[in-house]
Amino acid sequence: MKEFQNMKKIIIVAMLxxxxxxxxxxxxxxxxxxxxxSEYFSHERQVxxxxxxxxxxxxATRYDVMYVFDSQERAKFDLVHSLHDLACSTDKDExxxxxxxxxxxxxxxxxxxxxxxxxxPMPINQIGKGHFANPLGYGHSADLKxxxxxxxxxxxxxxxxxxxxxIGIGHSLSASFVLDCMITDELFDDYIAMSPxxxxxxxxxxxxxxxxxxxxNQKPRFIYTSMGDERLGFxxxxxxxxxxxxxxxxxxxxxxxxxIVSVKNFPGWGHNPVYVPSLTEALNEYLQFSTxxxxxxxxxxxxxxxxxxxxxxxxxxVYITGNQDALGNWDPKSVQMKQVNDSTCAIxxxxxxxxxxxxxxxxxxxxxxxxxxxxxxxxxxxxxxxxYRYRLYDDEPWY
Numbered sequence: 269m270k271e272f273q274n275m276k277k278i279i280i281v282a283m284l285x286x287x288x289x290x291x292x293x294x295x296x297x298x299x300x301x302x303x304x305x306s307e308y309f310s311h312e313r314q315v316x317x318x319x320x321x322x323x324x325x326x327x328a329t330r331y332d333v334m335y336v337f338d339s340q341e342r343a344k345f346d347l348v349h350s351l352h353d354l355a356c357s358t359d360k361d362e363x364x365x366x367x368x369x370x371x372x373x374x375x376x377x378x379x380x381x382x383x384x385x386x387x388x389p390m391p392i393n394q395i396g397k398g399h400f401a402n403p404l405g406y407g408h409s410a411d412l413k414x415x416x417x418x419x420x421x422x423x424x425x426x427x428x429x430x431x432x433x434x435i436g437i438g439h440s441l442s443a444s445f446v447l448d449c450m451i452t453d454e455l456f457d458d459y460i461a462m463s464p465x466x467x468x469x470x471x472x473x474x475x476x477x478x479x480x481x482x483x484x485n486q487k488p489r490f491i492y493t494s495m496g497d498e499r500l501g502f503x504x505x506x507x508x509x510x511x512x513x514x515x516x517x518x519x520x521x522x523x524x525x526x527x528i529v530s531v532k533n534f535p536g537w538g539h540n541p542v543y544v545p546s547l548t549e550a551l552n553e554y555l556q557f558s559t560x561x562x563x564x565x566x567x568x569x570x571x572x573x574x575x576x577x578x579x580x581x582x583x584x585x586v587y588i589t590g591n592q593d594a595l596g597n598w599d600p601k602s603v604q605m606k607q608v609n610d611s612t613c614a615i616x617x618x619x620x621x622x623x624x625x626x627x628x629x630x631x632x633x634x635x636x637x638x639x640x641x642x643x644x645x646x647x648x649x650x651x652x653x654x655x656y657r658y659r660l661y662d663d664e665p666w667y
Contacts, residue, residue, distance in 0.1 A: 298323070304419065315372065316369070317368075318368040325640065326640055326642050328656065328657065329640075329642045330429050330431040330650075331428070331430055332431050332558065333424060333430050334369065335371060335421075336370045336371065337439075337443075339372045347543070349368045352365075352366055353365075363555070364644065365642060386408055386412050387409055388409060389410065393469050417455060421434070435458040435460065436450075436455065436456040436460070439543055440463050443462050443493070447473060451477065457487075458490040458554065458557070459489075459492065462493070462543060463546070464513075466506075467508060471512065473513070482523050482524065485527070488557075490553075492532070492553060494550070495534070496542030496546070497534075497536060498538075502539070528561060532549055534546055562622060569621075572618060573651055574615070575655075575657075576657045577613045579661075580662055580665070582610075582660070588626070590625030594620075595619070595623065595625050600628040601628070621649060621650065621651060622649045624647050625645065626646065636660055638658050
């Protein structure tokens with residue numbers, strides 16, 4: 269047991285060191301601090317916005333957005349953007365960059381407002397009891413949802429190149445809030461809820477999960493929830509809520525095949541330290557989902573899309589291949605692009621969304637390397653442009 273505890277300390281120290289080094293050694297990723305006025309709060313909302321390495325150069329790439337709650341605890345926000353740089357899907361070793369937005373919850377005595385007020389709803393069953401004994405510590409979760417939906421998320425979409433896909437990430441009460449956002453508003457596409465409180469207000473969240481109409485949403489969705497050894501510190505009621513929710517969520521018969529639910533236990537880890545191994549597991553699983561699973565379920569509707577590839581070395585046959593019939597179903601020599609001139613190839617297609625694709629010379633030994641887009645699959649999630657233009661590297665266009 270002592271060796272196990274020492275190993276836990278080593279892991280935590282190593283991860284905190286990684287956070288510090290990431291901020292110091294890579295000047296290109298950027299964290300912007302923002303204060304936003306809101307019609308739903310008497311105080312300003314503090315927000316952190318991380319843009320990944322290459323964001324300014326890779327202008328053809330749109331980014332999924334992770335929304336990280338409890339980012340007033342800066343280590344949590346920093347750990348997400350540090351680990352996301354290292355996380356990869358296990359089958360193809362693929363990585364994928366994200367925009368990461370941190371939502372900071374305030375503790376403002378002058379406004380009679382505490383952090384718990386952000387995440388707890390108005391009580392139904394335990395008025396004046398438990399978490400709801402202090403009126404300053406609950407009742408504003410609906411306001412936070414409105415701030416997100418009507419103010420923050422539209423701002424992020426206006427200001428940054430977003431794909432339209434979002435994921436909510438929370439821990440403890442903010443994890444409960446993330447799941448409640450799904451139940452009441454379907455505010456995000458995907459959800460990571462680490463050590464959530466399922467027992468507040470007489471097991472209200474667990475009950476809501478059991479009643480939620482899971483089969484109505486047939487679009488790809490990822491849900492991750494986890495728990496450490498909180499039962500040792502928080503007691504039987506907390507554990508009863510977790511056992512009830514985790515039992516329900518572990519039963520695959522409740523969900524359509526397009527919903528991936530992952531339920532994890534981390535014995536030996538306390539409430540705050542478990543954030544590290546749980547987040548590591550969640551991000552690796554999410555990368556697998558994001559790079560491989562989603563592309564298997566494109567929409568039934570099709571949209572007109574023109575794709576162009578520009579560069580010095582496009583003569584002699586350029587092909588496009590991807591995740592659907594119109595893209596050759598990953599056959600590298602099925603769909604040839606039209607030669608427009610010596611420096612441009614193009615193709616007009618009717619595509620289902622999301623469209624995942626790559627450019628080749630007709631085989632997998634010669635894939636395009638772009639200087640205005642991230643490495644790996646190119647992805648079109650929302651068809652809101654007439655032309656999608658990609659540019660080859662001059663020095664090494666095919667690899």
